[in-house]
Amino acid sequence: MRFFSTNDPTHQVELTQAVVKGLAPDQGLYFPFEIPKLSSDFLESLPDLSFREIGYGVIGAIFSDDLSTAQIKELVDHTLAFDAPIVKVEQDVYSLELFHGPTLAFKDFGARFCSKLMSMLMAKSDKKVRVLVATSGDTGSAVANGFLGVEGVEVVILFPKGKVSALQEKQFTTLGQNIISLEVEGVFDDCQKLVKQAFLDSELNSKLLLTSANSINIARWIPQCLYYFYAFSRLPKNGKEVVFAVPSGNFGNLAAGILAQRMGLPIKHFVAATNANKVVPDFLKGDVFTPKPSVQTVSNSMDVGNPSNFPRLLALYNFDEDSLKAHVSGGFYSDDETKEAIRSVREKGYVLDPHGAVGYLGLKDFMKSNPGFTGVFLETAHPGKFRDVVEEALGEDLVLPDRLAAFLEGQKKVTPMNNDFEEFKTFLKELE
Ligand SMILES: *Cc1c(COP(=O)(O)O)cnc(C)c1O
Numbered sequence: 001m002r003f004f005s006t007n008d009p010t011h012q013v014e015l016t017q018a019v020v021k022g023l024a025p026d027q028g029l030y031f032p033f034e035i036p037k038l039s040s041d042f043l044e045s046l047p048d049l050s051f052r053e054i055g056y057g058v059i060g061a062i063f064s065d066d067l068s069t070a071q072i073k074e075l076v077d078h079t080l081a082f083d084a085p086i087v088k089v090e091q092d093v094y095s096l097e098l099f100h101g102p103t104l105a106f107k108d109f110g111a112r113f114c115s116k117l118m119s120m121l122m123a124k125s126d127k128k129v130r131v132l133v134a135t136s137g138d139t140g141s142a143v144a145n146g147f148l149g150v151e152g153v154e155v156v157i158l159f160p161k162g163k164v165s166a167l168q169e170k171q172f173t174t175l176g177q178n179i180i181s182l183e184v185e186g187v188f189d190d191c192q193k194l195v196k197q198a199f200l201d202s203e204l205n206s207k208l209l210l211t212s213a214n215s216i217n218i219a220r221w222i223p224q225c226l227y228y229f230y231a232f233s234r235l236p237k238n239g240k241e242v243v244f245a246v247p248s249g250n251f252g253n254l255a256a257g258i259l260a261q262r263m264g265l266p267i268k269h270f271v272a273a274t275n276a277n278k279v280v281p282d283f284l285k286g287d288v289f290t291p292k293p294s295v296q297t298v299s300n301s302m303d304v305g306n307p308s309n310f311p312r313l314l315a316l317y318n319f320d321e322d323s324l325k326a327h328v329s330g331g332f333y334s335d336d337e338t339k340e341a342i343r344s345v346r347e348k349g350y351v352l353d354p355h356g357a358v359g360y361l362g363l364k365d366f367m368k369s370n371p372g373f374t375g376v377f378l379e380t381a382h383p384g385k386f387r388d389v390v391e392e393a394l395g396e397d398l399v400l401p402d403r404l405a406a407f408l409e410g411q412k413k414v415t416p417m418n419n420d421f422e423e424f425k426t427f428l429k430e431l432e
Pocket of ligand 1: 105106107138215247248249250251252253254301302355380381
């Protein structure tokens with residue numbers, strides 16, 4: 001499979017380059033040259049297949065030119081090491097729980113796939129891959145846990161000192177092995193700037209194989225389509241059309257759902273649900289797409305003012321904006337509405353996290369004006385990860401799952417770093 005840049009369809013690369021580079025040189029996003037259609041036999045057999053068997057079929061359709069059957073199996077088995085159950089919340093409304101992985105958020109799927117694929121593609125190289133990540137919290141934990149113990153890859157995480165929650169910090173600073181955490185005197189933007197400078201530094205790049213594992217990498221994006229196939233196949237067969245509502249920030253998750261649809265999964269409609277960072281819902285209602293500075297909300301993993309996967313949404317509809325607007329509707333919700341949803345759904349016996357609550361609200365709005373659907377919203381994180389918000393909304397204490405509590409026991413190990421590129425560069429050079 002070749003991949004083209006969304007900025008220039010004539011710029012095409014092979015899988016290895018797309019994965020190791022992450023972003024095209026013209027800053028476009030890589031996109032599959034041709035989206036494979038799955039056979040009707042395969043689609044009809046989905047309810048009889050396990051999550052992993054679904055994974056072999058779907059990933060095989062995209063990557064069979066580049067990877068052997070054994071590699072595809074290894075990749076899928078490593079990625080789908082935990083379940084993604086659908087849970088009924090109320091009549092016709094289901095939660096797709098994507099938080100059963102090591103860091104209790106859906107980013108675990110993409111991070112695990114990405115790490116395994118990178119190590120496979122680089123197995124023949126004698127150079128170690130160095131993944132540089134700047135994080136304000138969630139990405140660092142998913143990438144670190146996804147890459148933990150993966151051969152031939154070392155992860156260097158930069159995070160702003162004192163600006164990441166204690167729980168999030170523990171999820172990457174306690175791991176050891178091939179994960180190095182740099183505690184930077186500065187804010188998130190400083191960390192991001194150091195990483196960007198490193199990618200542009202010719203001396204560093206001649207010595208080290210540096211790459212990023214951010215959410216625009218196809219190796220994080222594509223595997224996210226798998227749980228749409230799985231969830232769809234486990235819904236009750238009642239003849240109703242299916243709608244998925246996706247709580248969104250950078251819109252990779254939504255774009256992966258549409259990719260599943262393009263491959264033949266008969267999802268009828270999508271809802272793009274956001275918090276006050278609503279440039280995509282505004283666009284879907286008819287405005288010109290206009291990135292804005294992000295605003296802080298209680299669903300902070302979606303506080304994105306310039307959604308990086310927007311070009312992929314357009315590419316999925318052949319760059320036809322009207323077609324995108326016809327097939328995806330938008331909704332945006334305030335912090336008060338989000339907390340109220342957490343309360344009202346608790347009364348039905350289900351605890352939402354703030355991101356899932358936004359998805360639930362988007363789904364309910366759509367279903368109110370479009371009756372007769374079966375609806376699924378994506379529950380992208382465990383409520384315990386956003387304990388403060390959920391406990392405040394509910395006025396009750398949450399019980400943390402064991403694997404979340406276990407992170408709190410670990411010993412934090414970091415290297416202090418000034419906000420100074422020369423210091424960072426010296427540190428990287430000494431890794432070799
Ligand atoms: C990253 C994240 C999102 C947003 O996902 P996108 O693919 O960027 O739209 C939603 N919920 C949680 C919990 C996240 O960590």
